[in-house]
Amino acid sequence: MLRNGATLVLGGARSGKSRFAEGLIEASPLDPLYIATAGAPGEDSEMAARIAEHRARRGERWRDTQAPLDLCGALERHAQLGTAVLVDCLTLWLTNLMVEGRDVLAESEALVETLFQDRFSPVVLVSNEVGLGIVPDNAMARAFRDHAGRLHQSIAARAGDVYFVAAGLPLKLKG
Amino acid sequence: MLRNGATLVLGGARSGKSRFAEGLIEASPLDPLYIATAGAPGEDSEMAARIAEHRARRGERWRDTQAPLDLCGALERHAQLGTAVLVDCLTLWLTNLMVEGRDVLAESEALVETLFQDRFSPVVLVSNEVGLGIVPDNAMARAFRDHAGRLHQSIAARAGDVYFVAAGLPLKLKG
Amino acid sequence: MLRNGATLVLGGARSGKSRFAEGLIEASPLDPLYIATAGAPGEDSEMAARIAEHRARRGERWRDTQAPLDLCGALERHAQLGTAVLVDCLTLWLTNLMVEGRDVLAESEALVETLFQDRFSPVVLVSNEVGLGIVPDNAMARAFRDHAGRLHQSIAARAGDVYFVAAGLPLKLKG
Numbered sequence: 001m002l003r004n005g006a007t008l009v010l011g012g013a014r015s016g017k018s019r020f021a022e023g024l025i026e027a028s029p030l031d032p033l034y035i036a037t038a039g040a041p042g043e044d045s046e047m048a049a050r051i052a053e054h055r056a057r058r059g060e061r062w063r064d065t066q067a068p069l070d071l072c073g074a075l076e077r078h079a080q081l082g083t084a085v086l087v088d089c090l091t092l093w094l095t096n097l098m099v100e101g102r103d104v105l106a107e108s109e110a111l112v113e114t115l116f117q118d119r120f121s122p123v124v125l126v127s128n129e130v131g132l133g134i135v136p137d138n139a140m141a142r143a144f145r146d147h148a149g150r151l152h153q154s155i156a157a158r159a160g161d162v163y164f165v166a167a168g169l170p171l172k173l174k175g
Numbered sequence: 176m177l178r179n180g181a182t183l184v185l186g187g188a189r190s191g192k193s194r195f196a197e198g199l200i201e202a203s204p205l206d207p208l209y210i211a212t213a214g215a216p217g218e219d220s221e222m223a224a225r226i227a228e229h230r231a232r233r234g235e236r237w238r239d240t241q242a243p244l245d246l247c248g249a250l251e252r253h254a255q256l257g258t259a260v261l262v263d264c265l266t267l268w269l270t271n272l273m274v275e276g277r278d279v280l281a282e283s284e285a286l287v288e289t290l291f292q293d294r295f296s297p298v299v300l301v302s303n304e305v306g307l308g309i310v311p312d313n314a315m316a317r318a319f320r321d322h323a324g325r326l327h328q329s330i331a332a333r334a335g336d337v338y339f340v341a342a343g344l345p346l347k348l349k350g
Numbered sequence: 351m352l353r354n355g356a357t358l359v360l361g362g363a364r365s366g367k368s369r370f371a372e373g374l375i376e377a378s379p380l381d382p383l384y385i386a387t388a389g390a391p392g393e394d395s396e397m398a399a400r401i402a403e404h405r406a407r408r409g410e411r412w413r414d415t416q417a418p419l420d421l422c423g424a425l426e427r428h429a430q431l432g433t434a435v436l437v438d439c440l441t442l443w444l445t446n447l448m449v450e451g452r453d454v455l456a457e458s459e460a461l462v463e464t465l466f467q468d469r470f471s472p473v474v475l476v477s478n479e480v481g482l483g484i485v486p487d488n489a490m491a492r493a494f495r496d497h498a499g500r501l502h503q504s505i506a507a508r509a510g511d512v513y514f515v516a517a518g519l520p521l522k523l524k525g
Contacts, residue, residue: 010517012306012482013317014324046317129516131362132187133308133483134491141309142363142396149364149517156517164516166304166339167185167324167331169348173519187481188492189499221492307362308483316484341479341514342360342499342506344523 016168
């Protein structure tokens with residue numbers, strides 16, 4: 001059941017998290033909108049192939065848009081009454097912000113403010129859990145883990161439902 | 176309780192997943208068979224030490240065999256009525272297939288077909304969850320994560336029971 | 351609810367595990383004591399910043415001590431009746447032992463013995479789950495994963511409560 005407000009879906013690489021999130025939205029009668037955070041210039045072909053695969057899986061009902069950086073703007077513009085929004089995924093959005101040298105903490109706070117305004121359209125946010133391996137050698141990767149972990153905590157603290165997906169199976173952490 | 180059909184046991188490195196899986200099999204009255212996916216030529220001494228430790232832990236009741244590549248064949252030959260099979264582990268099998276340049280997707284599909292034929296002997300499959308760290312730099316490691324995630328999803332979708340083990344403690348994801 | 355004896359709190363980087371563990375202790379009427387395993391000579395500024403942040407978050411009630419290596423000694427000296435102890439974190443303690451060339455298995459066993467003596471003061475142990483990414487290239491990192499996994503299993507087998515924290519949300523594995 002898709003709940004009003006924000007739902008967070010965490011999972012590892014190839015965990016089935018996107019498909020699970022799509023299913024939450026498709027089970028609702030609302031008009032589904034897909035906001036991809038992919039689409040930054042310079043993205044590689046692995047990413048393009050993955051996007052095409054996700055698009056093929058989703059049906060005709062879905063509208064699509066891309067927001068590699070301006071996720072708040074896309075939510076403001078598109079998340080009107082009667083729509084159910086899927087954002088896929090937050091970790092790629094954080095990567096794009098870091099690559100562009102943006103103030104990631106400020107942008108993360110702005111996203112959380114936008115998400116938890118009074119609104120009626122449910123938003124499901126997909127994100128990668130990346131903090132369960134060995135500490136990376138690379139300072140950029142450590143900063144990325146910190147940004148992702150902080151954002152997940154901020155959203156999870158206020159989200160209605162939070163899921164952790166492994167092997168395609170959801171585990172409910174909250175809700 | 177060990178269920179007929181396939182059971183998937185996921186966990187991290189040194190999570191206690193093999194020991195938990197052994198316990199599932201030992202609690203059944205069936206004859207336990209261990210199929211190791213270790214044993215490929217060129218394996219290192221770390222692996223040999225780990226195999227010896229696992230073997231010492233298991234009791235006299237267990238029969239052992241090795242299937243570094245031909246896991247389907249080993250299941251066909253050995254998983255007869257009255258046997259409970261432990262496969263340890265799928266991630267090493269995927270590694271072996273990749274090293275040998277096999278068609279991993281095709282072999283993964285064949286494994287899933289073999290597992291979910293009508294059969295009476297329970298099969299417990301142990302595998303490493305490897306997708307919860309930072310995206311690896313290395314394309315081979317990313318491909319490996321994808322293969323593992325896809326195979327886990329395919330098996331979990333049809334398995335009776337799925338567990339995630341952390342610190343030796345099982346969390347039931349399905350069943 | 352904080353239980354007598356040991357409680358293990360596992361989680362990834364920036365998962366909110368320390369904050370959750372602090373909350374367990376603050377909800378009890380006992381005098382809170384913080385044992386940091388940070389403080390080894392040569393620690394970097396990232397670590398110092400993190401320690402300062404944790405200290406600022408905890409209130410005036412807390413006493414603080416550091417035990418980068420002699421964790422058993424610190425527990426023996428400080429964990430007297432009427433105290434609730436937070437150890438943050440075991441993975442850093444294991445790192446310190448490895449850097450100093452100590453016998454990590456022996457020290458881990460000694461810690462488990464100390465923790466599970468008859469004692470009245472609850473001890474909450476925070477640790478990073480590090481085994482859910484790709485196998486590290488580096489033998490030291492693999493040895494570290496093994497040490498951490500083994501120690502978590504030994505403690506979890508005897509602990510009253512075990513939690514896994516993701517996105518600030520606890521999942522109870524035992525208790």
